[in-house]
Amino acid sequence: MGALGDLANGFADALTPINLLWALLGVLLGTAVGVLPGIGPAMTVALLLPVTYVLEPTSAFIMFAGIYYGGMYGGSTTSILLNTPGESSSIMTALEGNKMAKAGRGSAALATAAIGSFVAGTIATLLLALVAPTVVDLAIGITAADYFALAVLAFVAVATVLGSSPLRGLASLCIGLYLGLVGTDVLTGQERFTLGVPQLSDGVDVVVVAVALFAVGECLYVASRLRRGSVQVLDASAGWLTRQDLRRSWKPWLRGTALGFPLGALPAGGAEIPTFLSYAAERKLTKHPEEFGKGAIEGVAGPEAANNASAAGVLVPLLTLGLPTSATAAIILAAFQGYGIQPGPTLLTTEGPLVWTLIASLLIGNFMLLVLNLPLVGVWVKLLRIPRPYLYAGILMFASLGSFAVNADPLDLVILLVIGLLGFLMRRYGWPVAPAVIGLILGPIAETNLRRALAISDGDLSVLVDTWFSRIVLALAFLALFGPIVLRLVKGPRSTPEQLQADGHLEHRDRDDAVPTGADREDRS
């Protein structure tokens, strides 16, 4: 019994006609928005979050599950059919997917991505259901100091492991931590850094910041460097998945899942590294090395499976510890808080039915995506052709709607614009935006735990390294902070996706030699 029985109850809750309708709506909305170019999964979730506010929690999270997986799926469709680099998590899928589509095998690329997403999503979500109660059992004895150590690890990992420049990741994290400090101190009721603005005493809304950094910042950034000329969408009408394609795909699906889930579940989460590793592994293991760089199906199947498996893996620390390790997870955490629910070790006991319904809905949504998306490819292709001026004007319209709907206060829109301009500059100078979102939401949680720990010890700082758990976690954080810097000094920056496609070696090397797109790259090594 245990987890499976709970999951069965979750299915019972999720399988009512009205809830299935919410799941369907979530899946369709998530895919439709995720397909739009320039919109990654995090922005999809941030833009659609206000839609779920009007629902009661169970329906909202059912819809949300659909949006989450739908957004992931939509992102990979975009990256296969548009011959331009997209968000980091689907960039590896795009490498070979583009080439397949160009060679007239777009349909097969989309199919292996869709089925791979389904296989990986299903396995990883089931693993989530099996692992979560165990992690909760382990986490229940966790002290405030341990929790603070975990938060530090998440901060460091998100800031330094993701992205190409640890210092810029830290800078982004600092911005998030600063924004997280604004507002009323929970423990003493003192106002901090509110600049005397009464609306700021409630703090800066996470949804506003996420929409600002992702949607407004992206629009401004795209506007500053818009790709002119007509939009090129690759053809996806021909070249269906053959039996041979299936034979070549199933192992990469499983390997991608095996890489994606555990790496996603680590506090150093995110999809970037598992997709990177999956691509490198498939390149090494393939029986058709000559096809890599020209459209090898393994190079689509593996990374796409890893991408979806890590999306489920990210939910492990989120649902069991309340620890967000990706921008998308941070926004989901904000959604929980919006309903007055604080994810953490007690979530499964206090909100058990809700969590199990969420997990069941993830599985249902995943299945819906498989059934719906292959027939609907034609619709998604039409969405890809939306004229860019209207697309970005529309994104700003929904950014305005979402942020205004939270508090009905125009000041929120001014804050949205100011932080959006900041997001524009961050993108321009290569500061990753995800650490800012995570710092904003996890900062206050880290502070509360730090102060709780120090209150118990009467201000003695050694309480922070009192347990073995916190010692190991802090040591890992230390390693994650200085490891990449040392590696960089010794070997130069990490290889870019294009270099990986060209030589198949995952190694550290000089980034300045990289050519922006893999397509016309001449060999420089």
Add this chain to the structure above:
Amino acid sequence: MSTAAEHPAEHSAGHPAAQPADRTAGRNTGEAVMSLLLAAVGVYLIVEAGAIAVPGSANTIGPRFFPYLVGGLTVLTGVALGIRTLRGDRGPADDSEDVDLDAPTDWRAVAVIAVAFLAQALLINVVGWPLAVALMFAAVAWALGAVGIVRPFLIGLLAGCIVWIVFVKALNVALPGGVVLEYLTSWF
């Protein structure tokens, strides 16, 4: 390695790498300014943290401790990043489907969109969300190169009205509709 202390940060210096010059021009200075602003935020955090009232008995650490910590980290990061950028280090600009990294920066478009968005925020409570957002839609589409100004405005107005009706009438979100639209839909 390209930390390259031998390449000073002047925009005109040109970068040794394979990218066209206009892509790197001005970026180091801009980022250095941003890093120093970040360090200034850190200083602000430390200074202002001292002014936070600590209520009641002095029980261990209060509301000032964490701001000091964040402020210190922010100052260190800002200064370190500022030094690195001044010595020629630069981050990879963000890739996106519709971004042409080799295009020169179109500051006019950024300015038009920012002003349009601000105007929209201030107009919502005056003329209602649909009209305010339609004006912004038209300005943004124009800035991004849409043909004409009437067509984008009408598309924006239509979309704004539909979204308003869905969210206000069907989902009960509070959103000012403007006199005309609210009158027309009052029977709903």
